[in-house]
Amino acid sequence: MALGDLMASRFSSQSPVALVSSHYDHYPSNHEDDANDVARRDDNNTSNNYRDRDSDTASTSNYGGGNATESTTTTTTNSTAYLPQTVVLCELRHEAFEASVPTGPSDSGLVSKWRPKDRMKTGCVALVLCLNISVDPPDVIKISPCARMECWIDPLSMAPQKALESIGKNLSNQYERWQPKARYKVQLDPTVDEVKKLCNTCRKYAKSERVLFHYNGHGVPKPTANGEIWLFNKSYTQYIPLPVSDLDSWLRTPSIYVFDCSAAGTIVNAFMELHDWNASGSAGSMRDCILLAACEAHETLPQSDEFPADVFTSCLTTPIKMALKWFYKRSLLCDSLDYSLIDKIPGRQNDRKTLLGELNWIFTAVTDTIAWNVLPHDLFQRLFRQDLLVASLFRNFLLAERIMRSANCSPISHPMLPPTHQHHMWDAWDMAAEICLSQLPSLVEDPNAEFQPSPFFTEQLTAFEVWLDHGSEHKKPPEQLPIVLQVLLSQCHRFRALVLLGRFLDMGPWAVDLALSVGIFPYVLKLLQTTTPELRQILVFIWTKILALDKSCQVDLVKDGGHTYFIRFLDSLEAYPEQRAMAAFVLAVIVDGHRRGQEACIEAGLIHVCLKHLRGPVPNDSQTEPLLIQWLCLCLGKLLEDCTEAQIQGLQADAPAIYAPLLLEPQPEGLCCICTGHLA
Template identity: 80%
Template structure:
């Protein structure tokens, strides 16, 4: 067994619990006749499909998690992993985390670079702050602090993990990078570059900083920057013609692969636009629309969506800024929107990316996963302004994926309640039907799907539902039905990332969940021996 779970189970006192629960499940399975199975393969004394903690008393002995179509093929089903090697390498080789964030802002507020001709009116906001409403030095300090706080909300809490330089020289950038790498050690370093106050990158991929007296723009070679930061690293490049920098990094990676022992370099890049493009200047957007999409996705999306919504006449931007709740509280409007956005972007990514790339970008590092989820949103928003964000590794186009329609509907439902929620603090928020509808779609696939049909695209949504209480029981029952379809189904569920959640929930004290969890657990163990 490669899970190494036996010692963990002994420490947690789960051995007896697993044995007893497994015995109950098997006794239940053999004590029920085939006639007790309905067409969905699930027979229960509780027919209301409750939510685990509510509804009438639940009788675990009446649950049968066994598909009729699986019974017929049980005798010829392979035991354990397929010898053909179809089982994906779902287990991460190693988990990484971002240990340090370096923020470099080259804004030179009140002085426009000579290669930019701005429209009037034009985009001005940086981190939702108007830099022209105060003294330039105070403005850039507030913007730097605001960007730091935005990144802090994405899983990074340590004060030492954030370092920034405002309108720096080359020597200051070098010192910042070296200190960040020393602090992060073998962990990932995030380098965020805002070049709105300097020239566009050169065709050689050079970015610009300042001399000490701010009288000249000084080019900085990407190869130098890379030598200071080393890998693993992730770059966020918010400037016009950012694609030129991506091209330079790709050439650098190719050169390193050909002339050094580094066959693979863990270097990830998120860039605001392609090599021939400039950033949107419309006053509809903030000047740092790319950064806003990555670090404050709900606020950015709702402000963009407001003009496209059927409710645009009764909503203004001040209402959007007052949306109640916290991002980490799923029972509030703001928290539920973050939850749904995570489900939508994970679903899109899992369905369009190769599974190994999905694992690397969306499961290996919490901050990288958050940035890439929001990058998919940035692509959709910025393409409406004829600007195309790009990344390395490159992703397929996702801005027209049909899951965005479900996201728009969830946002519309939230916005429709916003005026009453803001006016009356006692008003109750009606949750979105998004998760209920997605589980219903998954159930419909279970009734008609098979190994030879397209996999159910709702699997990442099912995983997200396990985070909450309201639909957890139904999600687990449907997940168990799916895993019972064969090893290929277990393999797909593992590729989504279901393993750590099931492992964590095995300790749940809720009796009606334990039997289903043990069934799911044994299906995983039977595959990965």
């Protein structure tokens, strides 16, 4: 049986908020006679009841005119119902064993599957803008008034070359908000040779990291039927086609492409055909090639001045601004709110206490939730948890689909995503956006005015709590799980979110795996650095559930110094014994077969902490929690196992003398744990 099985089953029915210690009464031998007397009295009473019941049954049967056979049958049936009930195999060890057999980590097949595989980052970004400002492509007939804004700049408001440079700089800045550590290269109205040099340079710099290639083709014709994109010759007198096969050979993989132009779907189709033709290794190379395109092969980009000309790029790189401008014209606020104020939203995107930060936080939670609920989990992991920049682009791609479909334009991607533009979580975003925007005039007028947070997260936590009251493994998973992850970032919601998360994890290994798959692990790992007292008990409970499922987390805990958190909790006398037993279990898993974990815990003084608490209790004392003694012994045993340094320290601390009185432990499972620790 795996180390976590018994612990997981032992606490499967415990409340994660207030775990009250359970104490077991051990009756001394002089109580046996009293127990026998009670048993005799029960037997006599039972016999009398049988006689009374039999006579009543017989008279009732005869009174009803029944025959002898019916009378006998009735008597036998009723007498059987009153046989004394003998309850066996009801000790703690029996319940724990039965509960742990079908749900152990080794049998569940869940261990470590939640971890994102092949974590990656985008190391270089190539931005190619083919705008040819003031010259319209020959295949485009523009309406009037027409969409003109590129990266929120009107190209006709300044000299063409200056406008081109400003747009390129703005686009680079917009991408840098999502991945500031990447290297950015911009090519403005380039030739084929310049793009080739750009791609080779980016791949050389990125090495095995991902390269992003962004193409804006608003100043050139639509892609050809073969999926070729257009560039320029040196004198800007001709459009020169660039086959996607050349582009693919220069950038190679891993890569992500963004194509913002009309008929962008033809480029995606060309990539698909290209990789289908390359039979050898096509699946692997196409898997590392991600495509985002503004529209399908037969569609043209929106020209209405309601949108910027680069509406697809604006959704991907400035989602909050684009979402609010689009929502404003469909909201009742358009009659009372000045449209220009949207450009003056105060705050920073990474500061959740400001209006802009709150909106960005809610938007991330909404888009993450939509993706989590509509995508297969392996695809969600790949697109939303593997690469920070890719995750941001795909969150914003969901917004692009919503906005551009309102203009009869359908963005597409590879891997292909199911439609999400009508998901009901967009209604929650609209409400939150309206509440935040209603405060905008007062916040702009008075910079010292206090911002009132949206009730979005409180309401979503309430919805999650309702699911916990009625949900189960056999029902649809709670859609608010990604929001719980986001709420852990906020101090005002953190305690409630952790308590609800603990309740969810307590539902079984499937719930723990689901929470880990959504990305909860780095958040609860980071929370071990906090010193907030009220979070200690629930964090220990959560980590008990995680390690009962996946022992491999021991490496992460030691690497981040998380083991010291549990040693301090174990040494605290303020917590209930059962809660400290959980900490002992966590530490036992940390040192189980993990030399680095053993060394770290020895250095942190775990041996002396365990022996100190084993020295104090008396096994037959009714106030002693047997579970704490068991896990202290198991923890110490695993710490000493195959570790000479720990064994020497244990002998120097007089561990054998401390263990000797514990051998009087009456419960067999407790005695086994003590012997395990003693023999180690």
